[in-house]
Amino acid sequence: MASLSGLCSSSPSLKPKTPITTTKPLGSIRRESVTFPARLFSRSPSLVQNPSVARDISAELSSANDGVLKKVQRGLETDPRELWKRYVDWLYQHKELGLYLDVSRIGFSEDFVAEMEPRFQEAFKAMEELEKGAIANPDEGRMVGHYWLRNAELAPTSFLRKQIENTLDAVCNFADEVISGKIKPPTSPEGRFTSILSIGIGGSALGPQFVAEALAPDNPPLKIRFIDNTDPGGIDHQIAQLGPELACTLVIVISKSGGTPETRNGLLEVQKAFREAGLDFAKQGVAITQENSLLDNTARIEGWLARFPMFDWVGGRTSEMSAVGLLPAALQGIDIREMLAGASLMDEANRTTVLRNNPAALLALCWYWASDGVGSKDMVVLPYKDSLLLFSRYLQQLVMESIGKEFDLDGNRVNQGLTVYGNKGSTDQHAYIQQLRDGVHNFFVTFIEVLRDRPPGHDWELEPGVTCGDYLFGMLQGTRSALYANNRESITVTVEDVTPRSVGALVSLYERAVGIYASLVNINAYHQPGVEAGKKAAGEVLGLQKRVLQVLNEASCKEPVEPLTLDEVAERCHALKDIEMIYKIIAHMAANDRALIAEGSCGSPRSIKVYLGECNVELLYA
């Protein structure tokens, strides 16, 4: 990757002047003095060993022959005093981050925790090796280094450390120069860039979309929009909404592999729009991709405005703290060093091997208990905060693309997974919470609670003593209680406010929880073989379409036009087994004026008149 010589300048590296310290839990606490969130909580030994804490929650553990711990749950704790003890005993608090984790409404027992302890110690060891640069992605022979992005000192070589630091500096400098107008579009009447059009899919979109929704100010220096699919309608909509602002738009094309079809198609469509507007795309184009990828070489050869590297040891779904997430965020005026700092603090907190003090491990414990370590229950993610709406969509990829695997590391077919869905509360209470409360019990909930409702001084009582935020708070707590009263388990992650630091911490928390959980269930969390299968199948459909077009064109160019049956088309394509797909291909072409289909006499696709361009080819489906 050519160094961005004009853009790199020596700026302080990520590490703050004062060493980052995490606050270890203090000694035992006095129950009556518990004030939330003011005081650190710890697991006072007397409580933890006290059998009464978990007395009503018992679980029989039977190690099934596949080694997956099963449990029989006899019902959750219901005594309020005992629940309060459980809440306080298990509450995790990271005071510096203002992040709290309540796992008291997940019914695991002490026996279960004890049974799992050896597996957690193995998971902690594996994570330690991963951070030291082990090949933690054995199927692709890769290291897994997303944690190094927020603390370059962790990287196993000085070369990697420099790559990380240089990229961060380049991102910050480029964003500063775009926002200040030092870097400007060639024909912009505004004299500066005012919009970002991000083209990418999967991990090259979901993180940036989540962070934009969570953290972008109301009036960002550049407003971002996304093309994250190969839907012509969606692409046209984004370009139409930009209108003349296309001249002031920075187009960021993000693709780690540099060859993802949907992203390539988006790029080609946008470059066409630039040509039609008389604009020079290269002067407004930025690429974020691996060195020497097809996208990188295209950007280099065409002389795009800038290129930023992606590294093979950062997966798409864990790339938010790389240039993939940092550049779009910085251009929106989001403090990316704060985001990195929040993630770094949470990373540090997750390095303890004391399970009860490790928030990521606590999440993994809950996931394993709630879904029997086999994904038997879905994870419903319910942030009670509009700005965190896309967190569940982000977690869908992070969790399901990591955990949803056919084979474990020993080659056993396990068909693992953990399904994630959700939007936001209290909105979802008016959609599907009915089923959660009373219907099929196939889920556990993760509430994301944000304590700060509005900036200081901006609150307003819509009735004496009650604000809008109080309703939101009440809806969350009420839903949590109502679900629990009907034996439905939940986790609550609380942050004091939605800030770059807390968002960085949330990203780190879940990245680590996924990694630890993957160790517990013995799978590789860092590859995605199933996705390749889908890409291959899509390629085969397009290949068949080319053959169909060739056959129809040959037939349509004969005098007179040679009518063909669908069987004849399939036969000439040497694809008799694909006759249904051939029908669908023709139907799709017909729906887009590339062929016209008139229903046959019997109204079903029996006799199909297909007009290809100006020639008419009548397909009689006998």
Ligand SMILES: O=P(O)(O)OC[C@H]1O[C@H](O)[C@H](O)[C@@H](O)[C@@H]1O
């Ligand atoms: O960033 P790209 O190489 O374009 O990949 C985009 C996405 O493609 C696939 O779907 C992978 O499974 C995702 O993990 C990745 O984020």
